[in-house]
Amino acid sequence: xxxxxxxxxxxxxxxxxxxxxxxxxxxxxxxxxxxxxxxxxxxxxxxxxxxxxxxxxxxxxxxxxxxxxxxxxxxxxxxxxxxxxxxxxxxxxxxxxxxxxxxxxxxxxxxxxxxxxxxxxxxxxxxxxxxxxxxxxxxxxxxxxxxxxxxxxxxxxxxxxxxxxxxxxxxxxxxxxxxxxxxxxxxxxxxxxxxxxxxxxxxxxxxxxxxxxxxxxxxxxxxxxxxxxxxxxxxxxxxxxxxxxxxxxxxxxxxxxxxxxxxxxxxxxxxxxxxxxxxxxxxxxxxxxxxxxxxxxxxxxxxxxxxxxxxxxxxxxxxx
Numbered sequence: 358x359x360x361x362x363x364x365x366x367x368x369x370x371x372x373x374x375x376x377x378x379x380x381x382x383x384x385x386x387x388x389x390x391x392x393x394x395x396x397x398x399x400x401x402x403x404x405x406x407x408x409x410x411x412x413x414x415x416x417x418x419x420x421x422x423x424x425x426x427x428x429x430x431x432x433x434x435x436x437x438x439x440x441x442x443x444x445x446x447x448x449x450x451x452x453x454x455x456x457x458x459x460x461x462x463x464x465x466x467x468x469x470x471x472x473x474x475x476x477x478x479x480x481x482x483x484x485x486x487x488x489x490x491x492x493x494x495x496x497x498x499x500x501x502x503x504x505x506x507x508x509x510x511x512x513x514x515x516x517x518x519x520x521x522x523x524x525x526x527x528x529x530x531x532x533x534x535x536x537x538x539x540x541x542x543x544x545x546x547x548x549x550x551x552x553x554x555x556x557x558x559x560x561x562x563x564x565x566x567x568x569x570x571x572x573x574x575x576x577x578x579x580x581x582x583x584x585x586x587x588x589x590x591x592x593x594x595x596x597x598x599x600x601x602x603x604x605x606x607x608x609x610x611x612x613x614x615x616x617x618x619x620x621x622x623x624x625x626x627x628x629x630x631x632x633x634x635x636x637x638x639x640x641x642x643x644x645x646x647x648x649x650x651x652x653x654x655x656x657x658x659x660x661x662x663x664x665x666x667x668x669x670x671x672x673x674x675x676x677x
Contacts, residue, residue, distance in 0.1 A: 452465075452519060452521040453465045453517060453519055453521075454519055454520075455516075461515070461516070461517055464511070464515035464516075464517045465515075465517040465519070465522075467511060467515075468508050468511045468512045468515065468517055468522060469508075469522065469525060471504050471507050471508035471511060472504070472505075472508045472522070472525050472526050472529050473529070474504045475501045475504035475505045475508070475529050475530075475533050476529040476532050476533060478497045478498075478500050478501045478504065478533065479497070479498070479501050479529070479532050479533030479534070479536070479537035480532070480537070481494075481497050482494040482495070482497035482498050482501070482533075482537045482538075482540070482541055483536070483537050483540050483541075485497060486537075486540050486541045486543075486544040487540075487544070489544070491541065491544050491545050491599060492599070492600060494537075494541045494544070494599075495541055495545075495596045495597075495599040495600040496596075496600060497537075498533070498534075498537060498538055498541060498592055498593075498595070498596035499593065499596050499597065499600065501533040501534070501537070501592070502534075502589055502592060502593045502596070505526070505529070505530065505533070505534075505589050506589070508522075508526060509526070523574070524574075527570050527573075527574055530566075530570055530588055530589065531566065531567060531570055531588075533592070534566055534588040534589060534591070534592035535562075535563050535566030535567055535570065535588060536563060537592075538562065538566075538591075538592040538595050538596065539559035539560070539562045539563045540559070541595070541596065541599055542555075542558075542559055542562070542595050542599065542614060543555050543556065543559040545599045546558075546607060546610060546611065546614075549606075549607030549610070550607040550608060550610075550611050554608075554611060555611065558611050558614045558615050558618070559614070561614075561615055561618045561619075562591075562595075562614060562617070562618045564618075565618040565619065565621045565622045566588045566591070566618075566621060568621075568622050569585055569586075569587070569588050569621040569622055570588060572584070572585075572622075573587075581628070581629060581632055582626035582627060582628060582629065582632075582670075583626070583627045583628075583629060584624055584625075584626065584627075585620060585621050585622055585623045585624065585625065585627065585667075586617065586620040586621050586623075586627055586663075586664070586667070587621075587627075588621060591617050591618075591620070591621050594617060594660055595614070595617065597656065598610070598613075598656075601652065601653055601656065603653055603656075603657065604653065616664070617664075620664055620667070623667065624671075625667030625668050625670070625671045626667055626670050626671060626674070627663070627666065627667045628666065644659055
């Protein structure tokens with residue numbers, strides 16, 4: 358049996374009837390009344406125990422949605438505008454999650470200082486490459502790799518990992534490894550291969566590094582393997598190649614740069630450094646002996662073996 362059309366609609370804005378009547382009149386009022394009623398200003402946070410204070414509220418009408426309305430004759434569906442409320446808190450977003458003790462603040466500052474040091478060294482590598490001091494620029498890139506590994510290790514050790522730190526590290530990696538490394542490689546190849554070919558290869562490295570970093574930020578993390586060669590390792594290979602001066606033809610180096618760029622955006626699984634450290638000791642003895650005999654040849658063999666390990670593990674996983 359349909360409900361009577363004159364029956365008062367029940368609201369939950371106030372436990373008292375007078376409050377409900379007052380709320381109903383405001384709901385039928387203007388925009389300010391809608392904001393006062395429908396925008397939530399904040400709730401007590403379970404983490405900090407303090408209420409968020411709203412300083413500005415924006416009510417955005419996004420169109421009509423269909424919902425069933427109680428007490429409507431025949432159970433009809435009425436269209437009502439969907440209201441999205443966004444609240445800007447006065448205190449802003451906390452960059453360091455958790456308790457803000459002095460020790461954690463100092464650790465957080467130290468970790469981000471390492472990230473900024475990596476960024477600054479990347480810029481210094483660009484300046485040195487533009488001035489013609491290519492080996493010093495390659496040395497700065499190697500230092501960038503060291504600081505990039507240090508900030509992550511310190512963040513985990515001190516317990517100050519945060520989404521802000523992850524995004525900042527990604528941006529610094531793009532500047533140091535996605536831009537500085539190609540500039541250094543371009544400066545080293547400028548007199549051995551045609552300039553357009555060197556430019557295309559270096560642009561390819563920068564583009565693949567950007568894709569690799571963006572994909573890493575949105576992909577689920579695997580504790581054992583990388584999906585594609587990480588940008589840090591690719592930059593380290595390029596820097597060491599320039600630093601030791603491999604006696605290879607210019608086009609062979611150009612092909613190696615392009616291969617490394619495509620390896621960054623591939624889906625092949627590559628072992629992380631923590632997994633490589635757990636290899637049997639005799640496997641570390643062979644590169645050590647080879648480095649004493651011919652360091653350049655040993656470096657080429659190690660890089661080639663690592664690049665081939667990804668397709669091999671991928672093929673084994675497909676067969677399994």
